[in-house]
Amino acid sequence: MPQCVVIADDLTGGNATGVLLKKMNYQAYTVMNTESMDLQALEDCDCVIYPTDSRGVAPEVAYERVYNICSLLKDDAVKVYSNRIDSTLRGNLGSETDAMLDCLGEDYIAIVAPCFPASGRIVVGGYMLVNGLPLHKTDIAIDPKTPVKVSEPAVLFQEQSKYKTASILMKDLMHGKHYLADMMKAHVAEGCRILVVDCVTQEDLDLIADATITSKLKIVAVDPGVFTATLSRKLITPTQKKEKNxxxxxxxxxxxxxxxxxxxxxxxxxxxxxxxxxxxxxxxxxxxxxxxxxxxxxxxxxxxxxxxxxxxxxxxxxxxxxxxxxxxxxxxxxxxxxxxxxxxxxxxxxxxxxxxxxxxxxxxxxxxxxxxxxxxxxxxxxxxxxxxxxxxxxxxxxxxxxxxxxxxxxxxxxxxxxxxxxxxxxxxxxxxxx
CATH class of the missing domain: 3.40.980.20 (Four-carbon acid sugar kinase, nucleotide binding domain)
Known part of the structure; x- marks a missing residue:
């Protein structure tokens, strides 16, 4: 069975994440039809991506789609669960994340790291910037189907999710992985199940992944793909064993x-x-x-x-x-x-x-x-x-x-x-x- 399961809200985003994983020598398959999916055919792949086409549907429909596919794909062998979201925070962020948390169990939390440095998407001070502009000042605010008028990811998740949300800011990342891991555990102890983390560079994503592993928390990675790839790189050995390079x-x-x-x-x-x-x-x-x-x-x-x-x-x-x-x-x-x-x-x-x-x-x-x-x-x-x-x-x-x-x-x-x-x-x- 795959060691990485990515549930994406659309096909192109799921494929983009699959390409990131493929670049790191993982066997990544995109599955588009559960009815014709043979689970045995997935045994030789490292990562499976399933697009739910749920970005523009009603929240309750998105929840059901994600919950059902997560139920089908969850397995003890999986080391990385991912909810692949839009890089500009469009869609049903909260209901989809809730669905994965509900499916996987109450000991799971969501780590939201919604930056994509190579595409100019970063989160700093709790605000998403797209090529230097706050998200709500970009064309995404007037998207005809799924407009986003708020630049704070944590606010969006809090509005859309039934679970308590907390923010971890750039100033917290400056203290290293052990401090960050302790902060994650402290938020969880306070009842938070969704943690939204600032991230600007790939180095930030590496730090967040290291802190997550250090904390020993069971998590769902919620991001546009780069954090999922980073976490996979640290937790999963590709089918073709990698050398130290x-x-x-x-x-x-x-x-x-x-x-x-x-x-x-x-x-x-x-x-x-x-x-x-x-x-x-x-x-x-x-x-x-x-x-x-x-x-x-x-x-x-x-x-x-x-x-x-x-x-x-x-x-x-x-x-x-x-x-x-x-x-x-x-x-x-x-x-x-x-x-x-x-x-x-x-x-x-x-x-x-x-x-x-x-x-x-x-x-x-x-x-x-x-x-x-x-x-x-x-x-x-x-x-x-x-x-x-x-x-x-x-x-x-x-x-x-x-x-x-x-x-x-x-x-x-x-x-x-x-x-x-x-x-x-x-x-x-x-x-x-x-």
Missing amino acids: RILAVVGSVNPNTKAQMEELWLSQLIHNVFVKTRELLESKEQRSAEIQRVIHEILEVSHLNTVSTVTGDGIYPENRIDFQPYMEKYHCSMDDVTDKINSAFAEIAYGIFQAQPEYKGLYTSGGDVTVAVCKRFQTAGLSLSDEVLPLAAYGQFLTGPFAGIHIITKGGSQGERDAINRCITYLKEKLYI
Whole structure:
């Protein structure tokens, strides 16, 4: 039987959640007709999605549809139950959540994490924002079928559900998973069965999932799909057993846009960063070698604690920028030769890390010259390109050489919005099932 059951209020939303799960190597099936559904056919899948087409119907009809399908699909083997709701809070949020809670039993509660960071849907201070605007100021407020005129998810659930609702705000998330787990249990002890949690980034969703697991509460995930995928990643082993994988980002670009993107990444995810003292790479062979080994050592020393590590040139800060002219005169070479020394050093750092720690399976490189140097050092003939992560950011794998198959995303240093590198790293996580 599946270990994840997703009951969605519409087909497209259910399929979108299924795609998120598929990206993490889960076998996900969408079932649209219970009468012709053979439960034995679901035995080889990890996740089953059932759309109830209940977004625009009367609340009592939505309740009945969700309750009936939940009764059919519930099983002791299920580790994640999910009520997939609209990303803009349209529909019968309360009655559908009530139906799942009633079906599963009084020891279950609902954790509502209704953000979808990649689509600009976030919840902060108890308010949903869509691309920076409060929900009630968007076109959703005038939706002809299911308008939403309230921007506070907790208010919507309290209005639509028969169960007591509580909010957990961003300030509460700042104290970590154990504090958050204790807060969840305290709300449950006060009689709350629906907890609506602020969430802005994927890192927030990871924290909420970790807190939920720590609390040992039995829950229904209520969200537009990303929280369900996050919780599944932490609780369910795919049919194809996953390996422990890690990601390294190598960033040598000094473009101001790169600085903004790296700072956004460091704020959004748990990252271990080591700055490369770029000037040391040019002073002498001894200093260059020492700096390369220092960075490799600092990454590897704590790599077991970090899924993602970043190696960043200190030149992203203007005060560390190098005047290449003295080095051109010192070594009697061109500017290209000087920058090649820097790029090849970054490549040597990446190679040293991957060689020493086989768990590194994902690589992000910023800047064309750094990418060329990395490919050369890793002895690959080229890249097997598979996808466009975002404009001018390509995903693929090394074709040949001792590191064939390594997943890599390349992007120009000046390209993309502030969240571009964060999105690239998140994409790699999905591909590596992290």
